[in-house]
Amino acid sequence: MSNEQSLAERFNALADPALWGGLAPQLHIDDPAFTAAAKQPMNFDAAALNGINADLAREGYFQLPALDWGVDVAGVAAGVSAVVTAGYMPVFAFMYDEPWFMYARLHKLMTTVLDAGYRMMPAFWAWHVDGKREGAGWTPHRDLGYRTLLPDRRPKAMTFWLPLSEATPQNGCMYIMPADLDPTYGTPSDNQFKIDLQSMRALPSPAGGLLAWTQAVLHWGGRARKPVTTPRISISVEFQRGDQAPIYEPLLDPLQLPDMTSRLRLILRQVLQYKHMYPLSPDMESLAEAAAFRPGLTPAFLQDMMQRNKPA
Numbered sequence: 587m588s589n590e591q592s593l594a595e596r597f598n599a600l601a602d603p604a605l606w607g608g609l610a611p612q613l614h615i616d617d618p619a620f621t622a623a624a625k626q627p628m629n630f631d632a633a634a635l636n637g638i639n640a641d642l643a644r645e646g647y648f649q650l651p652a653l654d655w656g657v658d659v660a661g662v663a664a665g666v667s668a669v670v671t672a673g674y675m676p677v678f679a680f681m682y683d684e685p686w687f688m689y690a691r692l693h694k695l696m697t698t699v700l701d702a703g704y705r706m707m708p709a710f711w712a713w714h715v716d717g718k719r720e721g722a723g724w725t726p727h728r729d730l731g732y733r734t735l736l737p738d739r740r741p742k743a744m745t746f747w748l749p750l751s752e753a754t755p756q757n758g759c760m761y762i763m764p765a766d767l768d769p770t771y772g773t774p775s776d777n778q779f780k781i782d783l784q785s786m787r788a789l790p791s792p793a794g795g796l797l798a799w800t801q802a803v804l805h806w807g808g809r810a811r812k813p814v815t816t817p818r819i820s821i822s823v824e825f826q827r828g829d830q831a832p833i834y835e836p837l838l839d840p841l842q843l844p845d846m847t848s849r850l851r852l853i854l855r856q857v858l859q860y861k862h863m864y865p866l867s868p869d870m871e872s873l874a875e876a877a878a879f880r881p882g883l884t885p886a887f888l889q890d891m892m893q894r895n896k897p898a
């Protein structure tokens with residue numbers, strides 16, 4: 587067997603809807619009857635949207651209570667658990683329709699904070715903080731820093747974090763240093779930060795809530811107490827304004843759910859990007875190196891397959 591064949595077989599096995607359907611039959615996989623509703627945006631009243639922009643300008647983040655996503659949020663959380671239990675990294679939950687669907691439905695909110703023409707960045711992740719495989723969220727950091735703010739401090743790009751289970755200080759909820767209390771926020775010296783303990787803010791959230799921050803805000807995920815009774819399960823995706831140069835490529839149409847092949851290639855790109863934090867098996871690393879989505883680059887073994895899979 588040639589190496590190319592073996593890569594193609596491994597890729598096909600991971601792109602197979604039957605694999606993921608078997609793990610979480612309650613979720614949807616490339617199901618047009620379900621995903622059609624992704625283009626029906628969730629409604630927010632004008633006052634709520636105004637409040638969001640005010641919070642964002644002052645504190646660099648905003649938080650919303652549990653929203654009406656139109657999906658079974660507990661089922662999505664169970665899907666992430668099933669993916670992890672089967673030995674895959676939690677980010678493979680993006681093989682299901684639901685994560686993409688949930689972000690698409692934020693259209694009205696996105697146009698408020700990032701303007702019409704906003705784009706989805708090929709930058710996403712999922713966490714399953716259960717005290718076993720993963721004991722804490724990420725350490726204090728800024729995502730991309732001050733360069734992602736406009737001169738008036740509005741964001742060029744933001745991270746949208748969705749807790750799928752209740753996030754509490756006990757299971758590792760998010761913590762943030764509000765921008766107005768952070769002396770180096772939005773400045774070229776923002777990589778030098780001192781954490782003023784009294785100013786840091788724990789942000790517990792119900793399952794199905796939403797937390798979003800500019801990419802300059804200082805934040806981290808807490809450490810879970812052991813034993814963890816409710817794992818902290820969450821997903822996040824980064825978005826940017828459409829009138830700014832792409833921060834990562836390819837930028838994605840936020841209302842168009844990628845097909846299974848594209849999802850897998852995007853997921854492989856994420857696992858490569860974070861391999862310094864989450865070491866990969868040699869098989870996963872070689873597949874990711876070969877097949878991860880890179881702009882304009884489609885590996886030979888995928889070109890054949892994608893040609894064959896084109897709808898008639």
Ligand SMILES: [Fe+2]
Pocket residue numbers: 724727728729745805
């Ligand atoms: Fe982050």
